Amino acid sequence: MANSKSGVKNQTALLAAGHWLILSVAINVGLLLKLIHDGNLRIDWYGQQNVQDNGGRHSSYAAERKPDGQIQNEYINLDHGDPTMYQSYWKQMGDRTDVVISGWQSVSYFSDTKTVCWFLEPGFANAVTRLHKLVGNAETGNRHIVVGTGSTQLFQAVLYALCPYDAPEPMSIVSAAPFYSSYPLITDCLKSGLYKWRGEVDDFNKEAPYIELVTSPNNPDGSIRGAVFNGSGQILVHDVAYYWPQYTPISSRADHDIMLFTLSKSTGHAGMRLGWALVKDEAIAKKMVKFVEISSIGVSKDSQVRAAKILDVISDSYEDSKASNESKRFFDYAQEEMAKRWSQLREVVNKGQAFSLPVLPAGECNFSHHTFATQPAFAWLKCEQVDDCESFLKTHKILTRGGVHFGSTKKYVRASLIGREEDYNEFIRRLSLINSGESP
Numbered sequence: 001m002a003n004s005k006s007g008v009k010n011q012t013a014l015l016a017a018g019h020w021l022i023l024s025v026a027i028n029v030g031l032l033l034k035l036i037h038d039g040n041l042r043i044d045w046y047g048q049q050n051v052q053d054n055g056g057r058h059s060s061y062a063a064e065r066k067p068d069g070q071i072q073n074e075y076i077n078l079d080h081g082d083p084t085m086y087q088s089y090w091k092q093m094g095d096r097t098d099v100v101i102s103g104w105q106s107v108s109y110f111s112d113t114k115t116v117c118w119f120l121e122p123g124f125a126n127a128v129t130r131l132h133k134l135v136g137n138a139e140t141g142n143r144h145i146v147v148g149t150g151s152t153q154l155f156q157a158v159l160y161a162l163c164p165y166d167a168p169e170p171m172s173i174v175s176a177a178p179f180y181s182s183y184p185l186i187t188d189c190l191k192s193g194l195y196k197w198r199g200e201v202d203d204f205n206k207e208a209p210y211i212e213l214v215t216s217p218n219n220p221d222g223s224i225r226g227a228v229f230n231g232s233g234q235i236l237v238h239d240v241a242y243y244w245p246q247y248t249p250i251s252s253r254a255d256h257d258i259m260l261f262t263l264s265k266s267t268g269h270a271g272m273r274l275g276w277a278l279v280k281d282e283a284i285a286k287k288m289v290k291f292v293e294i295s296s297i298g299v300s301k302d303s304q305v306r307a308a309k310i311l312d313v314i315s316d317s318y319e320d321s322k323a324s325n326e327s328k329r330f331f332d333y334a335q336e337e338m339a340k341r342w343s344q345l346r347e348v349v350n351k352g353q354a355f356s357l358p359v360l361p362a363g364e365c366n367f368s369h370h371t372f373a374t375q376p377a378f379a380w381l382k383c384e385q386v387d388d389c390e391s392f393l394k395t396h397k398i399l400t401r402g403g404v405h406f407g408s409t410k411k412y413v414r415a416s417l418i419g420r421e422e423d424y425n426e427f428i429r430r431l432s433l434i435n436s437g438e439s440p
């Protein structure tokens with residue numbers, strides 16, 4: 001009796017589970033069809049789901065591209081500054097950048113360093129110093145290197161280090177527009193009592209301490225910048241992520257008190273998540289280290305070991321005549337690639353009335369000895385005939401980031417020029433069709 005009762009119970013449970021399964025499959029298929037119908041979900045050729053949320057921001061990325069020709073009907077995503085352009089160069093380098101990391105390595109939190117940054121790998125520090133000396137883009141003497149999980153973490157560390165804990169008001173964080181769109185998001189994300197994003201403003205007390213972010217070459221418009229607010233309370237943070245010879249002529253060694261660099265935009269290894277700060281003042285460097293300690297107890301040693309190898313391979317190719325003959329050297333490749341992309345972009349923009357681009361300064365590069373105009377990682381594109389440039393380009397399946405995110409207007413968008421070649425070529429093809437009045 002007990003057995004037949006439990007048998008009935010089991011049957012009922014099975015039936016209920018079966019109904020629930022059928023119902024949930026139906027609901028999910030329905031949802032899926034609706035998403036596809038609404039254009040919010042693309043199931044890509046490579047089997048990844050790519051959710052077009054908010055203009056494609058924070059959508060997933062494809063590791064590999066589609067076969068030629070298929071791209072013509074796809075959205076092309078130029079919203080992020082994902083430096084995938086560089087991948088083809090590093091593929092050509094074959095095994096020269098390979099690193100073997102054994103299981104016994106990276107066990108300790110601590111690095112074998114004598115610097116204030118207790119999680120800094122000596123090999124990485126040496127490689128950074130060596131490359132800056134070679135390129136001549138930053139002064140490294142009498143400075144502390146602080147490594148971070150991307151320059152994004154170092155930006156937060158700088159804010160923490162510079163803002164007194166007991167100030168009556170949060171410190172103002174200012175930057176001339178157009179400014180890098182992540183600054184306001186990072187600054188205000190935790191509603192800190194230490195600092196507050198103000199952006200480009202005039203109504204703040206310039207006599208009291210404030211932090212001005214100076215990004216040069218600037219993201220998004222590529223301009224070469226100095227401080228603009230010039231109050232007696234000014235503390236400057238220089239974000240020099242793009243001060244490398246593929247983007248702009250190196251005119252002198254940057255010699256600022258606090259400079260932020262990143263692997264993402266120098267070698268293109270955004271996925272290693274490494275940045276470094278060159279900091280003059282020891283107390284500030286120590287507070288930055290404290291922040292990294294509190295927020296992530298250091299920075300991946302594996303990434304630092306890999307990054308050291310990449311940076312050393314670049315330096316070797318310029319310093320060692322045998323290595324220099326083996327293949328094209330990194331900055332030569334990257335400078336030429338950026339020059340090619342900018343010349344194609346300017347040509348297509350100049351052919352019609354729909355768009356315009358900023359005019360950027362030219363000069364001789366102390367590193368390459370070439371004379372060229374700044375050729376930034378992004379195009380700061382102005383739509384001359386429509387008010388909402390981002391939406392307009394989206395109708396042509398080109399995803400960009402609208403000017404409002406950078407403290408500017410909807411007339412502008414930022415489009416990444418450091419993505420994969422096929423996306424870039426398709427972007428040029430579509431701009432050309434728009435400019436000639438045809439529908440892509």
Ligand SMILES: Cc1ncc(COP(=O)(O)O)c(C=O)c1O
Nearest residue numbers: 081150151152219241262264275
């Ligand atoms: C000006 C600027 N600073 C910082 C970063 C962030 O770099 P990371 O990838 O090292 O966090 C970027 C990335 O786009 C940037 O453009």
